[in-house]
Amino acid sequence: MSGLIDESAGLMDGHIHESRARGDDFDEGRDVNPDRRQKERRSRPRPEHAENINDGDINSGPGPAGDQSAEWLNDQEELRYGAQHVIKLFVPVSLCMLVVVSTISSIGFYSKKDGIYLVYTPFHETSPQTSTKVWNALANAGILMVVIIIMTIGLILLYKYRCYMVIHGWLILSSFILLFIFSYLYLEECLRAYNIALDHITAVLILWNFGVMGMICIHWVGPLRLQQAYLIFVAALMALVFIKYLPEWTTWVVLGVISIWDLVAVLTPNGPLRILVETAQERNENIFPALIYSSTVVYSIIGTVNNESAGSSSGVQMDSPGDTESGFVPSWREEASERESARRRAMDEEEVQIRPRNSRSHNDVANELGLGDGEHQGDDQQRRQPAGRSPFRIREDEERGVKLGLGDFIFYSVLVGKASSYGDWNTTFACFVAILIGLCLTLLLLAVLKKALPALPISITFGLIFYFASTLLVAPFSDSLAVNQVFI
Amino acid sequence: MDLSKVKDDRKLEICRLYYKGGFAFLPFLWAVNFVWFYRDAFQRPAFEEQKQIKRYVIFSGIGALIWSIALTTWIVIFQKYRVDWGTVGDELTFLIPSGSL
Numbered sequence: 001m002s003g004l005i006d007e008s009a010g011l012m013d014g015h016i017h018e019s020r021a022r023g024d025d026f027d028e029g030r031d032v033n034p035d036r037r038q039k040e041r042r043s044r045p046r047p048e049h050a051e052n053i054n055d056g057d058i059n060s061g062p063g064p065a066g067d068q069s070a071e072w073l074n075d076q077e078e079l080r081y082g083a084q085h086v087i088k089l090f091v092p093v094s095l096c097m098l099v100v101v102s103t104i105s106s107i108g109f110y111s112k113k114d115g116i117y118l119v120y121t122p123f124h125e126t127s128p129q130t131s132t133k134v135w136n137a138l139a140n141a142g143i144l145m146v147v148i149i150i151m152t153i154g155l156i157l158l159y160k161y162r163c164y165m166v167i168h169g170w171l172i173l174s175s176f177i178l179l180f181i182f183s184y185l186y187l188e189e190c191l192r193a194y195n196i197a198l199d200h201i202t203a204v205l206i207l208w209n210f211g212v213m214g215m216i217c218i219h220w221v222g223p224l225r226l227q228q229a230y231l232i233f234v235a236a237l238m239a240l241v242f243i244k245y246l247p248e249w250t251t252w253v254v255l256g257v258i259s260i261w262d263l264v265a266v267l268t269p270n271g272p273l274r275i276l277v278e279t280a281q282e283r284n285e286n287i288f289p290a291l292i293y294s295s296t297v298v299y300s301i302i303g304t305v306n307n308e309s310a311g312s313s314s315g316v317q318m319d320s321p322g323d324t325e326s327g328f329v330p331s332w333r334e335e336a337s338e339r340e341s342a343r344r345r346a347m348d349e350e351e352v353q354i355r356p357r358n359s360r361s362h363n364d365v366a367n368e369l370g371l372g373d374g375e376h377q378g379d380d381q382q383r384r385q386p387a388g389r390s391p392f393r394i395r396e397d398e399e400r401g402v403k404l405g406l407g408d409f410i411f412y413s414v415l416v417g418k419a420s421s422y423g424d425w426n427t428t429f430a431c432f433v434a435i436l437i438g439l440c441l442t443l444l445l446l447a448v449l450k451k452a453l454p455a456l457p458i459s460i461t462f463g464l465i466f467y468f469a470s471t472l473l474v475a476p477f478s479d480s481l482a483v484n485q486v487f488i
Numbered sequence: 489m490d491l492s493k494v495k496d497d498r499k500l501e502i503c504r505l506y507y508k509g510g511f512a513f514l515p516f517l518w519a520v521n522f523v524w525f526y527r528d529a530f531q532r533p534a535f536e537e538q539k540q541i542k543r544y545v546i547f548s549g550i551g552a553l554i555w556s557i558a559l560t561t562w563i564v565i566f567q568k569y570r571v572d573w574g575t576v577g578d579e580l581t582f583l584i585p586s587g588s589l
Contacts, residue, residue, distance in 0.1 A: 209516035
């Protein structure tokens with residue numbers, strides 16, 4: 001479920017425009033060839049186009065002269081910016097995995113199986129026979145997938161018929177549960193693991209403050225860093241829940257199946273996520289930012305000293321939402337939807353555990369939330385636009401960044417966390433590196449293909465290969481090497 | 489959200505809402521408010537709303553400080569006398585640490 005990326009294309013566009021706006025100094029350092037540069041500039045699209053252009057438009061420069069070199073340069077620049085953003089994404093993804101891995105290895109609660117599982121996984125793999133286990137895992141994964149697909153379709157229907165309120169409510173409810181109930185469990189298990197006494201008053205105060213701040217940051221306005229931190233934490237919590245409450249083999253099967261679903265949902269012509277994105281584009285709306293992590297890099301500077309005048313966007317929650325519309329939107333949306341779906345799943349699972357009944361409503365809420373927000377953003381944009389056009393656009397371009405759905409965060413972390421729950425650090429690191437490599441490749445593809453891509457398939461495939469290779473082959477091999485003291 | 493894009497009047501609004509929200513036993517909100525708007529309140533050339541923002545930021549900072557002092561004091565007292573308080577102490581405890589052999 002993740003739509004990983006999405007906007008990178010938009011991203012890149014933004015950067016390109018940005019560099020243009022700024023002038024040469026920006027690229028001077030790197031650009032050895034001034035002539036080329038100029039051509040490139042000429043051929044680049046005007047800033048005005050930028051807003052509604054898709055990525056593909058970048059190369060549709062007017063000037064026939066120097067097209068090739070211009071394109072080449074464009075690609076170069078895009079790759080370069082892409083690389084920058086890859087690194088920007090590495091940090092949050094690594095942080096999320098770090099939270100999960102450290103929790104798994106320090107708090108036994110999350111790796112211990114106490115016979116309680118999600119409602120969606122009725123087969124508990126208790127049989128000692130491998131064939132039965134495989135069958136159970138496949139059945140569980142199938143059920144989970146059906147739930148996810150239904151949720152996704154439900155979300156799309158809600159969005160199509162503009163039930164923003166429902167979506168909004170759903171999202172708020174889901175984040176509420178995550179921020180309060182799951183962080184309550186987390187706090188309790190943390191304290192238990194370290195055997196720390198805490199009084200009720202302080203505990204309530206901490207949870208209240210933490211939860212409310214999170215709700216404000218995610219759904220209203222808050223410092224960007226804090227919002228990102230909350231999103232990472234929420235994703236980590238969700239991943240922990242999956243690790244704890246999914247049966248062993250099911251987890252691995254689910255990871256595989258979900259990345260396939262991700263592929264289908266994002267890339268198929270009639271894939272639900274694609275439909276969602278297209279609808280959002282038609283309506284010129286943004287999908288809720290709460291479900292997407294954006295690497296938004298703000299390039300300060302430029303001539304706009306008066307940021308305020310430029311940024312007339314008062315109500316905009318996201319830094320990038322405005323940008324989204326221009327180039328990122330599609331990918332963004334996809335991610336958003338993916339995230340939402342991921343969330344839904346998460347929510348479902350949560351619901352299952354906590355309150356099995358409400359799970360559905362939960363999911364809906366989450367989905368809706370995202371959409372609802374999108375609406376709001378659209379409003380904001382409308383408001384903004386009259387205020388100050390040209391400066392605004394530039395700014396928007398500046399702010400673009402790669403966006404990764406929270407769902408991607410969750411499933412990356414599930415993989416690494418699951419790998420670490422067996423206590424083998426080699427395997428954990430192998431999975432970690434594999435996922436980051438997969439992410440790099442996905443982003444590279446993003447730069448090349450310039451459309452929204454699913455973030456899960458490559459990374460998860462690599463992760464699974466590395467995991468099984470290192471547990472089944474590398475670990476025994478190195479063990480036997482160590483036993484025989486080959487290295488001494 | 490990124491503050492640099494936001495207009496001053498909106499900033500004031502956000503700052504005020506954060507400040508007011510802090511009264512609902514939300515010192516964290518005040519702390520965030522203080523840090524978030526510190527630059528606007530103290531390190532920027534004067535602008536129309538700055539006076540008010542400054543006031544809210546200062547009050548938020550003071551509130552957060554008082555809260556953190558009070559909370560720290562309470563935690564210290566609690567940890568120190570929890571066992572002495574007997575039943576009351578146990579009732580107050582969210583998580584009673586287990587002993588080890």
